[in-house]
Each structure stands twice: as structure tokens, then as C-alpha cells.
Amino acid sequence: MNRNKGSFAVLVAAQTLAALLFAGLGLPAQQAPSPSTAKQEILKRVLEAPPPVQPIPYSHKKHLAMGLTCDLCHTNPEPGVLMKFPETATCMGCHATVAKDKPAIRKLAEYAKSKTPIPWVRVYVVLPGVSWNHRAHLQAGTKCETCHGQVEQLEVMARVTGVTAMFGCIDCHEKHNARAECETCHKP
Numbered sequence: 162m163n164r165n166k167g168s169f170a171v172l173v174a175a176q177t178l179a180a181l182l183f184a185g186l187g188l189p190a191q192q193a194p195s196p197s198t199a200k201q202e203i204l205k206r207v208l209e210a211p212p213p214v215q216p217i218p219y220s221h222k223k224h225l226a227m228g229l230t231c232d233l234c235h236t237n238p239e240p241g242v243l244m245k246f247p248e249t250a251t252c253m254g255c256h257a258t259v260a261k262d263k264p265a266i267r268k269l270a271e272y273a274k275s276k277t278p279i280p281w282v283r284v285y286v287v288l289p290g291v292s293w294n295h296r297a298h299l300q301a302g303t304k305c306e307t308c309h310g311q312v313e314q315l316e317v318m319a320r321v322t323g324v325t326a327m328f329g330c331i332d333c334h335e336k337h338n339a340r341a342e343c344e345t346c347h348k349p
């Protein structure tokens with residue numbers, strides 16, 4: 162287990178956040194928001210955005226409970242920037258037979274048959290132009306759950322951390338003594 166897990170601002174759970182915001186209400190109205198209040202506001206916006214409706218109602222919770230691991234579906238091919246979404250064939254390895262009469266699985270089988278990639282809607286996205294690379298982070302030892310939360314509990318994939326917000330990146334860089342000048346993430 163990652164020893165830093167749970168200690169990151171990016172991992173503030175919605176309930177804790179609500180409690181923090183509530184505590185913040187005690188401040189005199191004329192007082193300028195502190196940097197941490199500003200972070201909480203950003204985080205609140207990030208976490209409150211409803212998860213997108215996906216073309217097929219895939220559940221991480223259900224599938225990870227079967228003991229499947231992330232790398233069955235998400236590999237990190239060259240040049241390492243992106244994690245891949247699963248090949249439909251990976252799904253069909255089971256669903257050619259499992260639950261094949263369910264409407265969602267029929268739809269899955271049609272994507273497989275027509276060789277059309279499933280148009281999954283993106284959940285975590287950084288602004289275009291920001292320097293980002295999964296592999297650099299995986300090699301530095303950061304774990305999926307540090308940035309994407311307890312995926313195995315998610316029936317529907319949703320943003321549960323503020324990792325796509327600038328402070329989510331910078332707070333962690335500062336903790337790990339990773340570079341955090343503007344040019345680290347923004348090309349001049």
C-alpha cells in the first residue's frame with residue numbers, strides 16, 4: 162500500500178470536504194478566502210460534476226470483485242502518455258458466453274462484430290497543452306488509486322479526486338520534491 166495514501170489533498174473524500182466547507186462557514190464574511198478554501202471550492206466543483214453516461218454500463222466494482230486486475234484492460238503503450246482503454250475482444254473473452262442475452266451485452270457484441278471501438282466518454286482529462294505522462298508517474302511509484310481513488314468501489318466511473326486540477330498536481334509534486342516550476346507542466 163502506498164504510504165502516502167489518504168494524506169493527499171487530492172484524496173479528500175466528499176464527506177470530509179463537506180465538513181471542511183461547513184467549518185469554513187464560521188469565518189467572518191469580510192475575510193478573504195484562504196488558499197485552502199479556494200482549493201476546496203475547486204475540488205467541490207470537480208467532484209460535483211456528474212459522471213458521464215457511458216455507451217455500455219460497465220461496472221468496475223462488479224468486475225474487480227472477480228479478481229481482475231487493472232492491467233488486463235489498461236496498458237501503458239509507447240510513448241507512455243496515455244493508458245489504453247480495453248480492447249472489446251478482452252470483454253468478449255468472457256461475454257461471448259457470459260450474460261450474452263442481456264441488452265448491454267448484445268450491444269457490446271455488436272461493437273465487437275462491427276469492429277467499431279466503443280466510444281467511452283472520458284472521465285479524467287487535463288487541459289490540452291499541459292505536460293502530462295502516466296509512465297513518468299508510474300515509474301516514480303505513484304499508484305492508480307492515489308490519483309483515481311478506490312476504483313474497486315465504483316459502480317459507475319466518476320472523478321473522485323482533484324488530480325486534474327492544477328493544485329492536485331502541485332501539492333503532490335511538493336510532497337515528493339518533484340519539480341514544480343511553471344515550465345514543468347506548461348511549455349513556455
Ligand code: HEC
Pocket residue numbers: 215219220221224225229230231232233234235246247281282283284285286305306309312313317318
Ligand atoms: C475488465 C476491464 C477493466 C478492468 C480490469 C479495469 N478497468 Fe478501468 N475502465 C474499463 C472501461 C471499459 C472503462 C471505460 C468506461 C468507464 O469509464 O467506466 C474504464 C475506465 C477507467 C478510468 C476512467 C478513464 C477516463 O478518464 O475516462 C479509470 C481511471 C480506470 N478505468 C481505472 C482503472 C483502475 C485503477 C483499474 C484497476 C484497479 C481498472 N480501471 C480496471 C475497464 C476496466
Ligand code: HEC
Pocket residue numbers: 231235242243244245246285286287288293295298299303304305306307308309324325
Ligand atoms: C499521478 C496521478 C495518476 C496516476 C498514478 C495514474 N493516473 Fe490515470 N490519469 C491521471 C490523469 C491526470 C489523467 C488524465 C490525463 C489526460 O487528460 O490524458 C488520467 C487518465 C487515465 C485514463 C484515461 C486515458 C488516459 O490516459 O488519458 C485511464 C484509463 C487511467 N488514467 C487509468 C490509470 C491506471 C490503470 C493507473 C494505474 C496503473 C493510473 N491511471 C495511474 C492521473 C493518474
Ligand code: HEC
Pocket residue numbers: 217218219220223224227229234247251252253254255256259260263264265266269
Ligand atoms: C473475466 C470475465 C469478464 C470480463 C473480461 C468482462 N466481464 Fe463483464 N461481466 C462478467 C460477469 C461474470 C458478469 C456478471 C454477469 C451476471 O450478472 O450474470 C459481467 C457483467 C457485465 C455487465 C452487466 C450485464 C448485465 O446487464 O447484467 C456488463 C455491461 C459488462 N459485464 C460489460 C463488460 C465490458 C464492457 C467488459 C470489457 C471492458 C467486460 N464486461 C469484461 C465477466 C466479465
Ligand code: HEC
Pocket residue numbers: 171287291292293294297298301303307308324325326329330331333334337339340345346
Ligand atoms: C501522486 C503524486 C503526483 C501527482 C498527483 C502528480 N504528480 Fe507529476 N510527478 C510526481 C512525481 C513523484 C514525479 C517524478 C519526479 C522525478 O522522477 O524526478 C512527477 C513528474 C512529473 C513530470 C515530469 C517532470 C520532470 O522532471 O520532467 C511532469 C511533467 C508531471 N509530473 C506533471 C504532472 C501533472 C500535469 C499532474 C496533474 C495532472 C501531476 N504531475 C500530478 C508526482 C505526482
Ligand code: HEC
Pocket residue numbers: 287288291325326327330331334340341342343344345346347
Ligand atoms: C505540476 C503541474 C503544474 C505546474 C507546476 C503548474 N501548473 Fe498550471 N496547470 C496545471 C494543470 C493540470 C492545469 C489545468 C487545470 C484544469 O484543467 O483545471 C493548469 C492550468 C493553468 C492555468 C489555466 C490555463 C487555462 O488555459 O485556463 C494557468 C493560467 C496556469 N496553469 C498557470 C500556471 C503558472 C503561472 C504556474 C507556475 C507558477 C503553473 N501553472 C504551474 C498544471 C501545472
